[in-house]
Amino acid sequence: MPDAKPRTAGAPASPRRNRRSGRGEARAGFLFALPWMLGLAIFTFIPLILTFYIAQTKFQIVGPPKWIGLQNYEAMWTDGAVWTSARNTITFAVISVPIKLALALGLALLLHRATALSGFYRTVLYLPFLMPAVAGSIVFMLLLTPGAGPINIILDTLGFSPPDWLRDPNAALWTLIILSLWPLGVETIVFLGGLQNIPKDISEAADIDSPRGWHKLWWITLPLITPMILFNLVIGIIYSFQIFTQAIVIGGTTGQPAESTLMYMILIYRAAFRYFNMGYAAALATVLFLAVLLLTLLIFRTARSWVYYEGDSR
Amino acid sequence: MGAVTLEGVRKLFGTLEVIKGIDLTIADRELVVFVGPSGCGKSTLLRMIAGLEDVDYGTITIAGRDVTEAAPATRGVAMVFQNYALYPHMTAYDNLAYGLRRAGLPRADIDQRVRDTARMLQITDLLARRPKAMSGGQRQRVAIGRAIVRQPQVFLFDEPLSNLDASLRVEMRSQIARLHRELAATMIFVTHDQVEAMTLADRIVVLNGGRVEQVGRPREVYHAPANLFVAGFIGSPAMNLLPARAEAGALVLALGPRLDWPRIDQNGPARPQGPVTLGLRPDRLALAAPGQGAFGGEVVLAEHLGDGSVLHIRTDAATTLTVKVTGDVVARVGDKVGLTADLRGACLFGPDGNLMFTA
Amino acid sequence: MTVDIAAKRRTAPRRIWQTTLYHGGMLLICCIFLLPFYWMAISAFKNNAEIFANPVAWFPDPIRWESVGALFSRDDFPVLQQFVNSCFYAGTVALAVCFSCSLAAYSFGCLRWRGRNLVFGLTVCALLLPGIVTFLPVYLGWSAVGLTGTYVPLIAPFFLGDAFFIFMLRQFFLGVPRELMDAARLDGASEFRIWWQIVLPQVRTALVIVGLFAIVYTWNEFFGPLIYLQDREDFPLSLGLFTFQSTRAREWSLSMSGALFTALPMVILFLLTQRLFQRGLTTTGLK
Numbered sequence: 033m034p035d036a037k038p039r040t041a042g043a044p045a046s047p048r049r050n051r052r053s054g055r056g057e058a059r060a061g062f063l064f065a066l067p068w069m070l071g072l073a074i075f076t077f078i079p080l081i082l083t084f085y086i087a088q089t090k091f092q093i094v095g096p097p098k099w100i101g102l103q104n105y106e107a108m109w110t111d112g113a114v115w116t117s118a119r120n121t122i123t124f125a126v127i128s129v130p131i132k133l134a135l136a137l138g139l140a141l142l143l144h145r146a147t148a149l150s151g152f153y154r155t156v157l158y159l160p161f162l163m164p165a166v167a168g169s170i171v172f173m174l175l176l177t178p179g180a181g182p183i184n185i186i187l188d189t190l191g192f193s194p195p196d197w198l199r200d201p202n203a204a205l206w207t208l209i210i211l212s213l214w215p216l217g218v219e220t221i222v223f224l225g226g227l228q229n230i231p232k233d234i235s236e237a238a239d240i241d242s243p244r245g246w247h248k249l250w251w252i253t254l255p256l257i258t259p260m261i262l263f264n265l266v267i268g269i270i271y272s273f274q275i276f277t278q279a280i281v282i283g284g285t286t287g288q289p290a291e292s293t294l295m296y297m298i299l300i301y302r303a304a305f306r307y308f309n310m311g312y313a314a315a316l317a318t319v320l321f322l323a324v325l326l327l328t329l330l331i332f333r334t335a336r337s338w339v340y341y342e343g344d345s346r
Numbered sequence: 347m348g349a350v351t352l353e354g355v356r357k358l359f360g361t362l363e364v365i366k367g368i369d370l371t372i373a374d375r376e377l378v379v380f381v382g383p384s385g386c387g388k389s390t391l392l393r394m395i396a397g398l399e400d401v402d403y404g405t406i407t408i409a410g411r412d413v414t415e416a417a418p419a420t421r422g423v424a425m426v427f428q429n430y431a432l433y434p435h436m437t438a439y440d441n442l443a444y445g446l447r448r449a450g451l452p453r454a455d456i457d458q459r460v461r462d463t464a465r466m467l468q469i470t471d472l473l474a475r476r477p478k479a480m481s482g483g484q485r486q487r488v489a490i491g492r493a494i495v496r497q498p499q500v501f502l503f504d505e506p507l508s509n510l511d512a513s514l515r516v517e518m519r520s521q522i523a524r525l526h527r528e529l530a531a532t533m534i535f536v537t538h539d540q541v542e543a544m545t546l547a548d549r550i551v552v553l554n555g556g557r558v559e560q561v562g563r564p565r566e567v568y569h570a571p572a573n574l575f576v577a578g579f580i581g582s583p584a585m586n587l588l589p590a591r592a593e594a595g596a597l598v599l600a601l602g603p604r605l606d607w608p609r610i611d612q613n614g615p616a617r618p619q620g621p622v623t624l625g626l627r628p629d630r631l632a633l634a635a636p637g638q639g640a641f642g643g644e645v646v647l648a649e650h651l652g653d654g655s656v657l658h659i660r661t662d663a664a665t666t667l668t669v670k671v672t673g674d675v676v677a678r679v680g681d682k683v684g685l686t687a688d689l690r691g692a693c694l695f696g697p698d699g700n701l702m703f704t705a
Numbered sequence: 706m707t708v709d710i711a712a713k714r715r716t717a718p719r720r721i722w723q724t725t726l727y728h729g730g731m732l733l734i735c736c737i738f739l740l741p742f743y744w745m746a747i748s749a750f751k752n753n754a755e756i757f758a759n760p761v762a763w764f765p766d767p768i769r770w771e772s773v774g775a776l777f778s779r780d781d782f783p784v785l786q787q788f789v790n791s792c793f794y795a796g797t798v799a800l801a802v803c804f805s806c807s808l809a810a811y812s813f814g815c816l817r818w819r820g821r822n823l824v825f826g827l828t829v830c831a832l833l834l835p836g837i838v839t840f841l842p843v844y845l846g847w848s849a850v851g852l853t854g855t856y857v858p859l860i861a862p863f864f865l866g867d868a869f870f871i872f873m874l875r876q877f878f879l880g881v882p883r884e885l886m887d888a889a890r891l892d893g894a895s896e897f898r899i900w901w902q903i904v905l906p907q908v909r910t911a912l913v914i915v916g917l918f919a920i921v922y923t924w925n926e927f928f929g930p931l932i933y934l935q936d937r938e939d940f941p942l943s944l945g946l947f948t949f950q951s952t953r954a955r956e957w958s959l960s961m962s963g964a965l966f967t968a969l970p971m972v973i974l975f976l977l978t979q980r981l982f983q984r985g986l987t988t989t990g991l992k
Binding site: 056057058059060061062063064065067068069070071072074075076077078079080082083086093139142145147149152153154155156157158159160162163164165166167168170171172174175179180181182185214218221222225266270273274276277280281284297300301304305310313314317318320321324328 | 724727728730731734735738739740741742744745748756757761763805806808809811812813816817818819820821824827828831833834835836837838839840841842843844845846848862864865866867868871890896897900921924925927928932942943944946947950951957960961963964965967968971972974975976979982983986
Binding site for chain 2: 231234236237238240241252255340
């Protein structure tokens with residue numbers, strides 16, 4: 033062919049990639065995210081590292097920090113308040129998170145029906161979330177005050193003998209637990225989203241296949257919303273380990289009565305802002321961080337066996 | 347045994363009546379196909395039989411038992427869905443075994459049934475896989491397997507082949523026919539594809555706007571459609587429907603030509619009154635030289651199918667006739683042609699749209 | 706085709722019973738959930754003696770408007786000033802968040818660049834990080850610069866962004882079709898122009914949703930103001946209520962009025978913008 037230009041054998045046609053626009057986009061992407069990256073560095077990751085550093089110092093604000101190695105941790109070991117608050121916090125988390133998840137799931141299942149009043153129910157159930165934590169805690173204190181609060185009145189009429197919620201050391205923690213169960217809105221809506229995501233015909237196939245109603249719930253519905261369960265579980269744990277506002281309103285900085293509502297976070301606050309013992313506070317914070325981290329990793333590790341992942345090809 | 351009867355079944359969505367009073371009897375071991383255009387209610391009717399939709403008026407009986415109020419799982423039905431509806435978090439084996447396990451069957455029995463069904467559908471090597479790891483056709487077979495394994499009284503298929511590509515659809519159609527013979531079970535099949543309806547059905551139920559237009563064997567429905575709707579719906583390409591006026595011994599078409607037809611007898615049972623419609627299937631028309639034959643016109647569309655062609659011919663009076671011709675055809679778009687009509691097998695519809703007789 | 710005119714419309718008794726039970730149960734649950742609100746409201750309109758009366762009234766009689774009115778004349782609880790503070794605080798944070806987070810969310814959701822997934826992964830980590838472990842050095846930093854006692858430490862970080870809101874916004878940005886941006890690029894628009902004029906208008910609703918969430922989140926914020934602010938006149942309502950209640954524990958009537966005053970704005974805001982809230986939650990929940 034006289035017209036054909038000689039071409040090197042085997043040379044692939046190079047794709048005409050618009051390098052300039054690709055580079056422009058990459059640069060823009062970086063620049064747009066730069067403020068946030070700065071924010072991440074300045075307000076999250078550098079402080080994270082610094083906390084670990086401060087934890088090994090004795091730092092009282094007036095005067096420079098003094099390196100003392102692991103002495104803060106040794107002091108923690110012998111500090112009774114640390115053990116008390118840790119125990120309280122763990123008890124609180126272990127009790128409130130599963131109950132909250134179960135209640136939210138139940139509510140989501142109830143709300144899953146499309147009835148005329150669905151919108152109204154959803155609004156009502158979401159409302160508590162908007163109550164500022166301080167206001168909510170104060171109201172709950174009143175609600176549970178014997179002689180003034182309706183809860184004890186109702187329990188009395190039902191035949192139970194309710195405890196003195198706010199003064200009985202054995203019951204005070206339950207005040208916090210009940211208070212934490214009230215704003216179920218977020219978890220419920222997450223579960224509801226998961227339920228509504230289940231394709232309708234799978235639900236119908238299960239209706240035809242399942243002789244009893246609860247079969248469908250246990251074998252089909254629940255497994256398909258395990259991602260939401262995981263999400264709510266992790267968020268719930270992270271949040272409950274850090275509970276502060278409600279605890280400080282109800283129990284003050286000493287966790288009254290008798291330190292039964294002393295939460296770990298309050299201890300940290302006390303160490304930092306009452307006793308100005310920054311190093312100790314940092315040490316406390318690092319321990320909590322590691323505990324939560326470990327727990328979260330553990331949950332994620334087990335997650336693979338019980339969570340249904342969509343879009344994964346195993 | 348596995349017979350299904352519907353009596354006076356009606357359904358309303360709010361004030362809109364979607365199923366307008368249906369009486370139907372499906373015999374045991376029959377394969378009945380519900381067919382009709384979109385929105386005719388065929389899927390709704392199927393779902394009412396399954397128990398997934400409420401019945402507002404009337405009764406549904408399965409195997410002699412009134413199931414109108416019964417929950418879906420207690421009706422003795424199994425359903426195959428258009429989108430397969432396999433449980434995504436379970437393997438194929440578990441999908442098949444699910445209903446049996448919940449019903450409390452012993453493990454050995456379950457295993458036996460699952461494996462037998464898998465062999466019947468050739469999905470044995472898929473049993474350990476999850477739905478995501480299967481192709482559409484494989485998923486469909488697992489879905490069918492899930493229905494078979496339950497040994498129901500009635501099988502319900504809701505457009506199960508609509509999501510498959512053409513060649514797979516043909517293959518699955520023959521599989522379903524084979525299954526029907528092997529299992530000797532009652533099957534109700536919903537489709538909008540009339541080819542599927544014609545090839546699979548023992549009897550076809552043609553539905554339109556929530557009513558039954560005709561119930562009959564495929565041959566009956568094709569050759570003796572009960573009314574204009576069925577005539578225009580069944581058969582591809584569609585039947586030519588020509589308005590006409592009847593006179594003694596002949597039809598005068600609105601198009602102009604006069605066709606002699608001895609069947610039209612002023613004194614006999616086929617005495618027409620008022621305007622009528624003549625139905626001619628496309629294969630009842632033949633090409634002739636321009637100017638010859640009962641009709642004439644210009645070819646506006648020619649679809650060549652390999653073994654023949656479908657020509658759309660616009661006649662002088664702005665009506666388009668469809669003609670099916672076999673063999674090689676030289677007619678091209680723009681050609682002027684003539685058409686002759688063979689009245690054997692033609693249908694005559696009265697002013698009310700119903701069939702009066704067929705030649 | 707036989708149509709039996711006398712056929713009865715089927716309404717299974719089982720179904721009626723189920724429906725009544727369902728709605729009855731749901732209404733009961735609603736009452737339980739609304740009880741704290743209700744009690745707060747009626748207690749605000751009683752005086753202290755009536756709150757502790759025996760038996761306690763379920764509806765205030767008489768309705769004491771002066772109990773609520775007393776709230777506005779207390780020197781140790783400057784509610785009006787604190788209300789203004791809360792509005793300022795919540796409003797500024799919301800605006801800052803909308804601006805800064807839409808930059809970052811645009812970058813994560815619409816642009817492709819090397820390292821994007823890494824940084825986004827770090828963002829998700831930051832989301833899960835307990836705030837406990839970062840607040841101390843940050844406080845010390847602000848303290849060293851002498852800015853404690855102002856709102857600067859509380860608002861400034863939001864001008865750079867916040868992990869939660871970036872995450873939420875990104876979900877919306879992912880929904881913007883790429884063709885829109887490519888078309889603008891072919892026309893020669895700068896990336897900034899694309900963001901400002903093409904993409905942002907598409908996600909207008911998302912910005913409103915995020916703004917609303919930011920307002921609610923900030924209005925209820927307690928720990929930040931607690932550690933940074935010292936002067937009562939500077940407090941937002943949440944903190945003001947706390948200091949009042951912790952020092953004047955016995956004045957329940959006023960505490961309830963204060964709680965009511967703190968909660969009411971958010972409740973009203975929610976009732977007016979419900980649908981937006983629900984959209985925001987369902988989009989983020991599908992992780």
